[in-house]
């Protein structure tokens with residue numbers, strides 16, 4: 676286990692995720708602390724920084740250290756910082772945003788590098804966010820399946836833009852933007868770590884390029900079921916003023932909608948800043964490269 680000098684890191688599971696303590700993200704971070712956060716980010720894929728009292732601008736500034744912050748294409752942002760938006764569930768609402776495991780905005784040509792999510796109001800327990808490690812999803816496939824997938828691209832679609840806000844009392848549409856789609860490799864290479872990861876989710880991935888929906892469905896469903904196995908992931912238990920940071924390129928996440936009993940009585944307000952990414956880099960197998 677790597678030891679850090681400027682942050683305290685407590686892993687959540689053996690697969691991914693870590694809680695981070697003893698760092699104040701509202702302050703300027705010295706280069707040594709910043710390099711430890713980057714190291715932990717690439718090692719654990721999702722970090723949750725506890726006890727962060729942040730203004731909207733401070734969330735923006737920390738997030739922007741990783742890259743430009745982009746608005747959500749369908750959800751209205753904050754009045755002063757339109758790139759940041761809130762995911763709000765009122766007491767008694769039963770719909771959950773993000774109730775499928777997914778990578779955010781897979782339908783963009785350049786899907787996000789990652790995001791930060793800041794807990795403004797949370798129920799006293801429950802409403803965790805579950806994550807899964809898509810490096811491990813790839814690495815635990817057979818060699819023959821890896822070779823098959825590395826030759827494939829897939830088409831990822833937003834679906835109806837209205838679904839992002841219309842079912843929620845307190846979330847507003849940004850504009851009447853059209854549905855979007857983008858074709859991406861099914862296996863991508865992380866630009867920093869060089870590791871291969873599966874990049875597919877039933878939330879957005881509709882078909883393999885060149886195949887029909889019906890031909891694609893059995894394998895897409897297998898990949899989804901394979902990816903979300905409990906031993907490949909972790910769950911983040913939220914506390915007020917926790918800030919999560921995840922690598923959207925190599926993990927899927929899912930809001931666990933256990934809105935029953937006491938949990939359903941509470942308002943939940945999460946605030947997201949989305950970090951611009953790159954066009955996914957394809958991992959083609961050596962056999963196909965040689966062909």
Ligand SMILES: [Fe+2]
Nearest residue numbers: 773778779928
């Ligand atoms: Fe999401």
